[in-house]
Amino acid sequence: MADSLALAAGQLSLNAWQGKWGEVLGILEYSPSLINHVSQKKGYSALHQAAWHGADLTIIGRLLQYGADTQLKTHEQQTAYDIAVKKHAQREDLRFVLYPASRTLAQLMRKIFAQGMPELMHYPDKLLMDNLVMLLSDEVCVSPTSSAKERFYAAFMAMTGTPLSTPFERHASIPPNWWVDTDYWRDEFLPQLLELEKCKSCIPLEHSWATIGDLLTPDHSGWGLRGDPWLWMEMRKSLSRVPLPDTLKDLTALLRNVVLARTNSTMLDDDAVYVPRFCRGGMSSGHISLRFWEQKGIPAIVQRAEWLREMWGTGERG
Known part of the structure; x- marks a missing residue:
């Protein structure tokens, strides 16, 4: 099994280097885990090679759907974006789709809810969802070493005035006193968010939740x-x-x-x-x-x- 995967990895690197995208996508269909495999010589992934060749957007899109990491760097410390800017300065489309920004917490939240909201989610929690997405939508001033868990706890506290660690006690939600389900946000939602956050640079914008x-x-x-x-x-x-x-x-x-x-x-x-x-x-x-x-x-x-x-x-x- 390991030998066959190593062979596929070598074929992937060769075909990507040659710009044979049909073959590249065929290999990824059977071995999607190779999407961020890099060549030994220069440390190029399939996405790096696509940027170098100036591949069309449908090819870039397929690679991103497989989970290509836009922040992955070659041995010369270049992202796919850096390569595209150097090789194809006139391709503004590549600058946009290859921009090495990780998904924000708000985008990850939208992705989770696009996959389906809990059947019994009450109105206060839906309102809180909207408020949290707005609050966490821009990460221009966020430190790259910040903790996603701590940020979410702080955002929850800011929006509700209640620590997320507080056990939920059911109350009648009559305006202006709306009670959110801390147990849901802490025990069900947050683990999903943190799991996605681990691969935030490998998640592309998707039609179902893009804004x-x-x-x-x-x-x-x-x-x-x-x-x-x-x-x-x-x-x-x-x-x-x-x-x-x-x-x-x-x-x-x-x-x-x-x-x-x-x-x-x-x-x-x-x-x-x-x-x-x-x-x-x-x-x-x-x-x-x-x-x-x-x-x-x-x-x-x-x-x-x-x-x-x-x-x-x-x-x-x-």
Whole structure:
């Protein structure tokens, strides 16, 4: 058994090096555990080779579905993203789908609930789920060495005022006194979350739980005015519970409305709109370029959605 797996690993590395993706996927179908196998000479996985060859998004998508690790580095300390940027600087699609960001706790929570919510989950717990997903949706300031368990305990305490270790006592949940089931969150949900968290860099975005907010990672490569990146980050969090619309046209319309609402504007035709909450320093501090959003920001987000559809093999719908 070990000999046959070693032979398959060698064939996988050779075919990936040659860009023979049909053969690569055929090997992975029978030996999916080899998805992050690396070559001896350079430490290249199949995903590294796909980045080097500039493979199309359907191939990248299949490798990610098998659990390819976007943070895995070669012997020269390069991720697949690094290789793609160096070899195919013009391929913005590869920059997006290979970006080496781990799944956030909020994304992992969405994945769990997309697989099915408990039949007897009560309204207070559903409300808490939404609040926790919003709270944990952006990890820009999270230390890479932080404990997922400690973060979840702290988030639970922040949202409920109750330590997660508290045994659950059933009460009548009558507003404003809603009681959440600490036993469920501690003994059933958290173990699932922590198990997924162990492989968070090997879990791709999936159609069943992806949201518009997911399209805003990584940040855009350029901005109009100083306030634009802060609006981008605000939208990333606020749209973390909004599913992807069926069509790109609907997505465009939704994004336009979100930008207008968050800047208290009626048309995307102003060069500079002042929004006090985005004052974070700089010459154009607090100013939003609505023309940037109309001409570059929104089209870039919609383009990312199109790349995801291509990677998933879903195409345009509606």
